Amino acid sequence: MGLTSQSTGASVLGSELKVERITPDDKVIALAGNPNVGKSTVFNSLTGLNQHTGNWPGKTVNNAQGKYTHKDKNFIMVDIPGTYSLMANSVEEEIARDFVCFGKPDATVVVADATCLERNLNLVLQTLEITDKVVVCVNLIDEAKRKKININFAELSKRLGVPVIPTNARSNKGLKELMDTVYEIANKHIATNPIDITYDAAIEQAVKMLQTKIWELVDGKINNRWVALKLLDGDPTLLKSLDKYLGFNLLNNVELLALLDTAKKHLTDSGIQPEYLRDKIVSRLVRIAEDISSDTVTFENKQYNRMDRKIDSILTSRIFGIPIMLGLLAGVFWLTIAGANVPSAMLADFLFGIEDKLTEFFMWAGSPEWLHGILILGIYRTLAWVVSVMLPPMAIFFPLFTLLEDLGYLPRVAFNLDNFFKKACAHGKQALSMCMGFGCNAAGVIGCRIIDSPRERLIATLTNVFVPCNGRFPTLIAIGTIFIGGTVGGAFQSATSTLALTGIVLLGILMTLLVSRILSMTILKGIPSSFTLELPPYRKPQIGRIIVRSVLDRTLFVLGRAVVIAAPAGLVIWIMANIMVGDISLLTHAANFLDPFGKLLGMDGYIMMAFVLGLPANEIVVPIMIMSYMASGSMLELEELEDLRQLFVSHGWTWLTGVCVMLFSLMHFPCGTTLWTIRKETQSMKWTLASFAIPTAAGIIVCFVVANAVRLLGLV
Amino acid sequence: MDNKFIPLNFLQLGKKAKVKVLTSDGTIRRRMLDLGLISDTEVEALQKSPSGDPIAYHIRGAVIALRSEEASKILVEAL
Numbered sequence: 001m002g003l004t005s006q007s008t009g010a011s012v013l014g015s016e017l018k019v020e021r022i023t024p025d026d027k028v029i030a031l032a033g034n035p036n037v038g039k040s041t042v043f044n045s046l047t048g049l050n051q052h053t054g055n056w057p058g059k060t061v062n063n064a065q066g067k068y069t070h071k072d073k074n075f076i077m078v079d080i081p082g083t084y085s086l087m088a089n090s091v092e093e094e095i096a097r098d099f100v101c102f103g104k105p106d107a108t109v110v111v112a113d114a115t116c117l118e119r120n121l122n123l124v125l126q127t128l129e130i131t132d133k134v135v136v137c138v139n140l141i142d143e144a145k146r147k148k149i150n151i152n153f154a155e156l157s158k159r160l161g162v163p164v165i166p167t168n169a170r171s172n173k174g175l176k177e178l179m180d181t182v183y184e185i186a187n188k189h190i191a192t193n194p195i196d197i198t199y200d201a202a203i204e205q206a207v208k209m210l211q212t213k214i215w216e217l218v219d220g221k222i223n224n225r226w227v228a229l230k231l232l233d234g235d236p237t238l239l240k241s242l243d244k245y246l247g248f249n250l251l252n253n254v255e256l257l258a259l260l261d262t263a264k265k266h267l268t269d270s271g272i273q274p275e276y277l278r279d280k281i282v283s284r285l286v287r288i289a290e291d292i293s294s295d296t297v298t299f300e301n302k303q304y305n306r307m308d309r310k311i312d313s314i315l316t317s318r319i320f321g322i323p324i325m326l327g328l329l330a331g332v333f334w335l336t337i338a339g340a341n342v343p344s345a346m347l348a349d350f351l352f353g354i355e356d357k358l359t360e361f362f363m364w365a366g367s368p369e370w371l372h373g374i375l376i377l378g379i380y381r382t383l384a385w386v387v388s389v390m391l392p393p394m395a396i397f398f399p400l401f402t403l404l405e406d407l408g409y410l411p412r413v414a415f416n417l418d419n420f421f422k423k424a425c426a427h428g429k430q431a432l433s434m435c436m437g438f439g440c441n442a443a444g445v446i447g448c449r450i451i452d453s454p455r456e457r458l459i460a461t462l463t464n465v466f467v468p469c470n471g472r473f474p475t476l477i478a479i480g481t482i483f484i485g486g487t488v489g490g491a492f493q494s495a496t497s498t499l500a501l502t503g504i505v506l507l508g509i510l511m512t513l514l515v516s517r518i519l520s521m522t523i524l525k526g527i528p529s530s531f532t533l534e535l536p537p538y539r540k541p542q543i544g545r546i547i548v549r550s551v552l553d554r555t556l557f558v559l560g561r562a563v564v565i566a567a568p569a570g571l572v573i574w575i576m577a578n579i580m581v582g583d584i585s586l587l588t589h590a591a592n593f594l595d596p597f598g599k600l601l602g603m604d605g606y607i608m609m610a611f612v613l614g615l616p617a618n619e620i621v622v623p624i625m626i627m628s629y630m631a632s633g634s635m636l637e638l639e640e641l642e643d644l645r646q647l648f649v650s651h652g653w654t655w656l657t658g659v660c661v662m663l664f665s666l667m668h669f670p671c672g673t674t675l676w677t678i679r680k681e682t683q684s685m686k687w688t689l690a691s692f693a694i695p696t697a698a699g700i701i702v703c704f705v706v707a708n709a710v711r712l713l714g715l716v
Numbered sequence: 717m718d719n720k721f722i723p724l725n726f727l728q729l730g731k732k733a734k735v736k737v738l739t740s741d742g743t744i745r746r747r748m749l750d751l752g753l754i755s756d757t758e759v760e761a762l763q764k765s766p767s768g769d770p771i772a773y774h775i776r777g778a779v780i781a782l783r784s785e786e787a788s789k790i791l792v793e794a795l
Binding site for chain 1: 764769775783785
């Protein structure tokens with residue numbers, strides 16, 4: 001089945017350890033922390049917009065980098081995956097550990113959650129076992145204050161032996177102190193004295209047996225005590241990374257191997273079986289964390305999380321859980337559709353007003369007809385439509401979606417849906433990578449890395465495209481509004497559009513589950529592996545930040561892509577429409593060729609061509625349709641959204657065409673970026689082709705059945 | 717096995733218990749340990765998902781959802 005380690009993503013490691021310094025003096029800072037502790041907020045606040053990646057949820061399955069300057073020094077901050085541990089139980093933990101251990105950061109910042117300190121200390125302690133250049137950043141202190149959780153930071157710092165900085169990254173509180181301290185540590189102005197973590201006597205003796213020899217071999221490059229512990233534990237992933245880093249296999253050394261045997265025998269003789277060593281080590285760390293926490297944290301209000309439990313008991317309840325989820329989804333769509341109508345019309349008025357002025361200008365300048373055709377009727381008109389149809393819904397939809405994300409609702413979606421994924425023999429985390437897919441399928445595919453089992457990761461990868469991404473929502477919203485809603489008209493227009501959209505999204509989720517189930521019964525057989533899901537506390541959303549982030553990172557990103565790709569596409573299509581072969585244009589030739597197939601699926605040749613030409617980005621499918629229709633004869637003056645409907649209707653659209661376009665938009669080949677990402681993630685051409693073929697086949701079948709059933713029943 | 721111990725997924729909602737034995741091994745065992753589920757750790761069953769599985773538990777200050785497959789391999793003593 002090709003599920004080798006090379007084909008399933010372990011090979012994504014390694015190359016990611018490299019960080020480009022601009023000057024040799026630049027300091028590299030690793031940013032570690034448990035998931036959901038506001039690590040990304042710290043990262044965003046410090047590095048501003050100087051980042052390499054966008055702000056999609058879960059983006060840090062990879063190492064994201066950003067820069068900031070403090071006291072005239074450049075700091076390169078590497079946001080490593082959020083993990084609970086560095087014991088390499090998953091790919092994320094392996095990436096995190098490898099960077100802290102071998103990435104040679106000048107300092108490591110461990111972000112901890114003030115409202116859940118005890119459990120966060122586990123990661124802090126594990127980091128301190130590897131390196132002493134650590135700054136602990138206790139984030140979310142405002143949240144803790146509200147829950148009446150008091151932390152004695154001075155005592156905490158004394159116990160851990162490294163600086164502890166309280167912060168509230170959302171309001172930039174404490175970030176200056178954090179940067180100051182990172183500066184001091186990275187420049188070795190202050191020395192730290194990390195807590196001694198000692199284990200049972202037998203383990204300590206075994207470690208001592210190895211330490212000197214390891215020290216000789218690794219030449220002080222890595223903490224030898226830590227390596228000794230890992231060798232005793234027999235962690236194969238560490239040996240692999242160590243090989244790569246040192247350039248030689250530590251265990252090729254006969255003397256060390258002999259010492260290791262003796263040390264392991266010593267452990268067994270002392271009653272510690274090899275398989276229980278890990279238990280002993282972890283238990284010790286957990287106990288220390290418990291101790292430190294009970295000495296430094298006090299809960300004034302024992303019921304500090306009662307509110308969260310109350311909300312959970314409603315949002316995930318047996319009766320209301322799923323209906324509320326659907327209601328929220330529909331609510332978001334309704335606000336988007338109802339709210340976008342007016343600004344869309346205003347934008348269209350404005351932009352087409354400019355078109356008239358531009359046309360007058362071209363007349364006045366006496367420019368040739370074809371130039372006016374290409375620039376104004378080809379490129380400008382298409383762009384104007386893209387902006388007025390897509391911008392308002394996106395500017396409403398993305399902030400709303402980000403709001404739900406920021407509130408902490410997405411993990412509840414995963415909690416509610418987990419049983420369905422289990423029944424589909426898929427991984428529970430697939431619900432999360434699916435949610436990421438609503439943002440961007442390419443991001444969702446990368447997000448599948450959080451799934452450890454290669455089989456389940458492939459299932460999640462191959463089915464990710466069944467949920468509509470940012471690039472397809474505008475298409476779905478536009479067709480749903482101007483077509484399905486428009487057909488009904490009147491007071492129910494928004495409600496009908498909302499229903500259509502909600503239905504399409506539900507269908508996408510159903511298809512995800514169905515195809516996952518089929519895959520796990522056929523070519524990717526297996527049983528679901530274990531998983532744990534944290535339900536983090538609900539957080540007060542940061543409205544300002546949400547708007548800025550969602551407008552900058554999502555709305556403008558998607559719109560920009562549409563504009564950049566639609567402009568040249570507009571040119572190509574205008575040219576195709578104006579080059580005649582025989583009596584008819586090239587465009588019509590192409591469309592005629594595809595027409596029988598399109599008709600079979602309830603659409604037409606132009607629509608099929610729009611999907612094919614839309615391969616680079618789904619954003620441009622509707623623009624291409626508009627453009628081809630306008631270029632193919634009936635030149636309409638498009639003045640309001642209703643005219644767009646008229647344009648489609650004049651080309652033979654019925655409500656069935658609208659439905660089929662929405663279905664095919666939901667289920668067809670992934671966009672170029674996503675395909676390329678799948679190729680990179682799976683390292684396999686075969687799986688990339690499968691990811692192309694599966695949704696396309698599903699789309700063709702569904703559209704064929706729907707179109708012909710409706711026609712047979714005589715509904716259109 | 718001692719009769720006093722029950723699998724964690726049988727713990728009634730709202731009730732607390734102490735972890736006694738982990739019967740899992742390999743990666744699952746390590747995951748459970750990383751969550752801080754060592755011997756004598758107190759856990760509380762909080763909330764079932766709409767279909768009854770997974771169940772959310774309060775574990776060392778965090779809320780963690782476990783599927784019945786994992787929770788059944790954690791033997792606890794009800795308090």
